[in-house]
Amino acid sequence: MDARGYAFDNASDQATAHHDALADLLDEPTRAALTGLGELTGRRCLEVAAGAGSIALWLAGRAAEVVATDIAPQHIPARPRLVVRREDIVTDQPPGTFDLVHARLVLGHLPRREEALRRMVAALRPGGALLIGEFAHPPVDFVADAPDTATADLLIRYLAAHVATLTARGLDPGWAQRAPAVFADAGLTEVRSGTTAGRWRGGGPGCRLLRAGIPQLRAALLTHGLTDVDLTATTAALDDPRVVVNGFPFVQVSGRAPDHPGPA
Template sequence: MTTEPPAVTYAFDNDVSEAANQLRHIGDTVDPHSIAVLDTLGVKSGSTCWDVGAGSGSIARWLAQRVGPHGRVLATDIKPQHVQVQDNLEILRHDVRTDPFPPDRFDLIHARLLLMHLPAREQILGRLVEALKPGGILVVSDWETSHLDLVLDSPDENGTRVFQRFLETCLAGSPAVGIDPRWAARANGAMRRAGLTDVTTTVHARSWAGGTGACLLHRSNTIQLQPHLLLGGFTEDELTTLRELLIDPRFVISSYLMFTTVGVRAPERP
């Protein structure tokens, strides 16, 4: 573990005031899907789990409840200040790119909206596989952000054009901050090549009206990214229009496609 993480190239920063809102909106948008997948895996009492890039810690807390007092959950993040303390939940500052991995071996490792941000994602994936116990399960969830036809209904054509431009600007800027917009769809093959078995992928998306879920997440992102958006040609008025549209219940979008891929480390042969 480390006491002073190196500079990062993430698009977003947990230290800024808007980060808590952003993490909450991520949870509102994707926690039901993540929990539904984890629930099918039968996380048992007494299990050891690692939530990598824990964000707000919502999934780590759910896991801590499932594993009970005889289990253990490790929640790590490069800036873990938004993870709330809970019984049998250990919180550590950790940079999965550079820091030594925990010495433990885990029954389950969960990594959501992490590997899409890391250029060395396949090498890190291999190390996560090594951190599993034989028979342990790896769950990787990321958004596929190259598909931008997300608007399902809108009361404002001009606002819709601004929203579309915002999505296109985020997509164009992805490589500069290490994001691979199409990685999620390749995770299945990468996990097979890393030696996992029984690899399956679930693809999830749903509609969100203004003022809820994914709309509020995009709104939060416009706040965090405002300096870059202004440098990229957006005006203050356009950002105001966009933020008002994203809380208008008449505006309805689809979330990005979330690919959740699950694989099992093969049991050791006798």
């Protein structure tokens, strides 16, 4: 991925906290969406940008074979029926063909996201399914509850800096809403979209995810109007159970390759 790609480094000392928060926050709706795409027994699956591998491991307990790829796959443990590969979906065509391809919080960060998506589509067997998951635009009314006005104002300023930082790195918050049309343009059928949304309490998975990002994004956050004092206070606020924010909507989009592809 190029310098304007994914902002969170698997080599960071925050990587474990980041991956754990993502799993706690998103694995349940992800597993539900994957289950809804059909029987996994006997299937060959691809997990793109697998991170710490929580979904790849879950798939490996059900499918015939799972290939988990990442540009830095060191956090993915070895398991039976799980093959781990160091690959970049921006430049590398996935190995072979698959009954199921899944990618979570990847394409929205990539300037060449549609090219990467078409690589995934090309890796589908006839009738195979593609599922992606992305955060959509953050809610306008981000802070639902806070112990005082100063904390609420700080969290609003933090969110603005967070979004500006990721957007400068190539994130497109509108990608989740556009993805269904891109799926259809890529030749997929049965295109569906569903959204999971809810409130995140301080100390819970969503706020832990934001907190884990602060050290990784610190230098850029400071250029967007925050100070080190602000970041220390934001970290504390995200741990405070009195804080409740309206979480980022999580949009999952699925589509299926035709059973009988047309002529190339």
